[in-house]
Amino acid sequence: MLLVAAQKGLSVIPFYLLAGALAGAAIDETQLLDLAQWGIAFLVFLFGIHVDVEAFRSTGRISVTVGLLQASIVSALAFGAGLAFGLDPLNAGYLGIAAALSSSLVATSYLDDENGARPTYERLAESIHFTEDLLGVLVVLGLSAFVYAAAPAWEQIAVGGGLFALALGIRYLLFHRLTARLRGDPEVMMLLGISFVVGFIALAEAADLSIVVGAFAAGIAIADDYPHSLESIGYTLTLVVAILILNPLLVAFILLRSGFDGRTAILTGLTLDQVSIFSLFIALEAFAADQIAPPVFDAIVLAAAVTMIVATYTGRHAGAINRWLRERGLIRLLGEPLGDRTQVSEELEDHVIIVDFEHGGRRVLDACSFLDRPTLVVEDNPVLFEAIREECDNYVYGDVSNERVWELARLEDAALVVSLTPEHDRSEAVVDLESDVPRIVRVDATETAAEFLERGADGIIYPDTIAAERVGGDLEALLEGDLSREGFVERGRSHFETPGDN
Known part of the structure; x- marks a missing residue:
């Protein structure tokens, strides 16, 4: 099975x-x-x-x-x-x-x-x-x-709570130290896990749980x-x-x-x-x-x-x-909320729409700011809402598969849509937008990249390939003597800096 x-x-x-x-x-x-x-x-x-x-x-x-x-x-x-x-x-x-x-x-x-x-x-x-x-x-x-027992047994509730407290204590005070010493050895980790299981069974049996x-x-x-x-x-x-x-x-x-x-x-x-x-x-x-x-x-x-x-x-x-x-x-x-978490300037046009603030949206936002290009962020994570409100002039909170979201984002007046979401169905919704505005989407597989390009995406962001090309180019320059060790280190650091830091 x-x-x-x-x-x-x-x-x-x-x-x-x-x-x-x-x-x-x-x-x-x-x-x-x-x-x-x-x-x-x-x-x-x-x-x-x-x-x-x-x-x-x-x-x-x-x-x-x-x-x-x-x-x-x-x-x-x-x-x-x-x-x-x-x-x-x-x-x-x-x-x-x-x-x-x-x-x-x-x-x-x-x-x-x-x-x-x-x-x-x-x-x-x-x-x-x-x-x-x-x-x-x-x-x-x-x-x-209280149901299976002949008489109410309050002590079982107390012992059950004690077992949970013991488990949390082991988790935070003992287990992490043991695993650090074992260094992830799979066989020993398995035996350790089984030992804890058997130990807790024994405790439960002893307490008549x-x-x-x-x-x-x-x-x-x-x-x-x-x-x-x-x-x-x-x-x-x-x-x-x-x-x-x-x-x-x-x-x-x-x-x-x-x-x-x-x-x-x-x-x-x-x-x-x-x-x-x-x-x-x-x-x-x-x-x-x-x-x-x-x-x-x-x-x-x-x-x-x-x-x-x-x-x-x-x-x-x-x-x-x-x-x-x-x-x-x-x-x-x-009853889906939209208007209460949306701020869009009336004069906004020729802007870049950034989908997903969390997974790279900040970098695109900084790059557009450096180029003096207006932006609008589309995000559906309420945990990030306060950060978006502080850092962005224009934003729409909502689902990318909702047509009303794109109306509020003024899609037809935009210059470009950049989707950095790692979730396939959200990227798919951006690719399938009925609009002539160029769309760049993130993918995590070459098969998906080919599919999205055939369906109308104008560009693909493949993080693994981008990282490999950057590291490969720097390594080639280092090994051929065109780049010093200090320069190699500096280039590595520069990949993590935003345009606003330069």
Whole structure:
């Protein structure tokens, strides 16, 4: 299953489910929970190493607000739907949890960017997932202490908090020092990671805490006797609608009302369109404790498989989905802000439009200033808005796929558009502009460069080639004796200076 996932470039989590279902036919039921505990220990370990506490600080306030609002509203609606179906409050609660929480393990599989670029929606998405993962952990601890236990066990909550505090202490006080000495040795790093996993399992067992079980185990558990009842299908459809449609739209609406542009709002919402691993943990623990109705359990597992597979597609085609939704007026209907973050001089003409202030826009801005050329910046990152307002005379905050943005930027009066965004769908939107104004776009592959030139781009910025040509020319001059060592060093420094520094 993993070979298939790797070959097709798909998220591995749905394939854990499929592999578990296939393996279940050959594994004795008495071994299921032991196997599940070890399997999920490594899944939780993956969750832990993806947590970026430092990145969470920059977007923490809005992420916590969005995560809590989305989880609260969707869980309440799904809980109400469960009660309407005739479920008791506990099983309706399981339905609400499954609908509200999304999976960081699925989302991070397609949010990782090999080029190191960090678009706004990725930072927001990871922070929102972090918030929801913490909610999932709290729900797991709460159910273990108050639902599965014969009597309320407040000490389990305290011990769980202690384990998190211990983990953070190890992260900041011990682990970095160990890794610095190991110098990235992969074998030793792997053994070190496994040691921490086993150690924390031992601590959890000693404290009588529940070790959550996950996707692989869920597939195994349902393999022998999966009842495809109409009741289960009804619950599954409810979850799928809530997760694939309600979650993304609700998150997009909240972000738009918080001042984000439509593209960032939609792309962030599309990362929350799958059942959380923690929802599977909770469902399987409840199943083992005989605390969940079988049709509800079946629905959660089936919805997880469906939404995780769909999430792989939406993650890969999020840009195209955003443009499709914009063309059909959905983003305008949700209420996209534009005018309150726009400043354009009435006399502006023959100007250079710079797309993406963060990834090189400042350099182009300085170069145009040195040449006394008027400029306008188009940006969709609200974190940079204050810097843009201080450094730029003309700017438009918004999505490059929005025609209104280009009207405000006075595209038809411009002399040139320079797009420095590393994101393919934003570059594509610039290339496809219906205008005779010259357009220069950034690419990260020669195939993309050829495609964009055929589609109407007037120039290509390929950072790797530019860097290679500069370094190659300087090295050639140094080796042939046409350039001194001091001159070589000075040229290297000059590449990082702006025209205004000279």
